[in-house]
Amino acid sequence: MSISEKDEIDKSAAPLMEHLIELRRRLMWSIGGFFIAFLFCFFFAKQLFNLLVIPFKWATQWAGLDPHKVELIYTAPQEFFFTQVKLAMFGGMVIAFPLIATQIYKFIAPGLYKNERNAFLPFLIASPILFLMGASLVYFFFTPMVMWFFLAMQQAGTDDQVQISLLPKVSEYLSLIMTLIFSFGLVFQLPVVTSLMTRVGMLSSEALVEKRKWAIVIAFVVAAILTPPDPISQIGLAVxxxxxxxxxxxxxxxxxxxxxxxxxxxxxxxxxxxAAEKAADASST
Incomplete structure (x- = not known):
C-alpha cells in the first residue's frame, strides 16, 4: 500500500470515528432520558394505572352501573408487577420521546442543508402533537365506548340464567389501552408521512386522489388488524x-x-x- 492510499484511508476513517462518537453521545442521552422517565413512571405506576381506569369508570356510568365498584383482577402473583413494568416502559417512552426526537434531529441535522433543516423541523414538532391528539381521542372517547360495548354483554343472574360479569385482568386491560393508543397514535402520523414524501418528491396530491378508493379499503383492513375484534373500535379507527x-x-x-x-x-x-451578467459583459466590451 502506497503512502498516499494510506493517507486517504486515514482521512476517511477520521470522519467515521467522529460520527460514531456523536452517535454514541446521542444514544447515551436518549437511553438516559428513557431510563429516568421509566423510573419516574414505575414509582407512580399504580397512580398511572388508576388514571387509565377512569375511562372504564365512565363506561360503567354509561351502562347504568356503579363506577365505584369497578374491579380488575390478576391471576398470577407476578402479573401486576410486570403490568407496572410494562406501564412504566410505555409511560417512559412517551415522556422521553421529545428528548429522543431531539437527539435524532441533532444527529442528522449537520448533514442537511439549511432549507432541509427548516423543512424537517415543523414535522418533528407536528409528530408528537398528532400522536397526543390520537391518544386523547382514545382516552376520552373510544376506550369508554369499547368498554361500554363489552359491559353491555354482561348477564344478570336469575332463576333461568347464570350471572356473567366482566372482570378484566390488569394486564389485559393495559394491553387494550396500549393497543388503542399506539394504533391511533400511528394512524395520526399519516399527514406527517405523506407530507414528507411530497416534500421530497416521492408522492403527489394527484396520486393520493387516484388511490383514495384503495386507501379507504386499506383503512378498514388496518383497523381490523390493529384494534380489538369489536365494530366500535374498528370503525372508530377507520373513519x-x-x-x-x-x-x-x-x-x-x-x-x-x-x-x-x-x-x-x-x-x-x-x-x-x-441578465445582470450579460449586461456586465456587454459594458466591459
Whole structure:
C-alpha cells in the first residue's frame, strides 16, 4: 500500500470515528432520558394505572352501573408487577420521546442543508402533537365506548340464567389501552408521512386522489388488524384514518403550491442574475 492510499484511508476513517462518537453521545442521552422517565413512571405506576381506569369508570356510568365498584383482577402473583413494568416502559417512552426526537434531529441535522433543516423541523414538532391528539381521542372517547360495548354483554343472574360479569385482568386491560393508543397514535402520523414524501418528491396530491378508493379499503383492513375484534373500535379507527387521508391530500397540495412558488422565484432570480451578467459583459466590451 502506497503512502498516499494510506493517507486517504486515514482521512476517511477520521470522519467515521467522529460520527460514531456523536452517535454514541446521542444514544447515551436518549437511553438516559428513557431510563429516568421509566423510573419516574414505575414509582407512580399504580397512580398511572388508576388514571387509565377512569375511562372504564365512565363506561360503567354509561351502562347504568356503579363506577365505584369497578374491579380488575390478576391471576398470577407476578402479573401486576410486570403490568407496572410494562406501564412504566410505555409511560417512559412517551415522556422521553421529545428528548429522543431531539437527539435524532441533532444527529442528522449537520448533514442537511439549511432549507432541509427548516423543512424537517415543523414535522418533528407536528409528530408528537398528532400522536397526543390520537391518544386523547382514545382516552376520552373510544376506550369508554369499547368498554361500554363489552359491559353491555354482561348477564344478570336469575332463576333461568347464570350471572356473567366482566372482570378484566390488569394486564389485559393495559394491553387494550396500549393497543388503542399506539394504533391511533400511528394512524395520526399519516399527514406527517405523506407530507414528507411530497416534500421530497416521492408522492403527489394527484396520486393520493387516484388511490383514495384503495386507501379507504386499506383503512378498514388496518383497523381490523390493529384494534380489538369489536365494530366500535374498528370503525372508530377507520373513519379518522380516512379523514386524515383527506387532510394529507390537502397538505400535499399546499406543499406542491409552495414548491411551485419557490421554483418560479428561483427561475426569476436566475434570469435576473443571467441578465445582470450579460449586461456586465456587454459594458466591459
Amino acid at each position: 379518522p384514518t380516512i379523514l386524515l387521508y383527506e387532510v394529507s391530500i390537502w397538505s400535499a397540495r399546499l406543499i406542491e403550491r409552495s414548491k411551485e412558488r419557490e421554483r418560479l422565484a428561483r427561475e426569476k432570480r436566475e434570469a435576473a442574475e443571467a
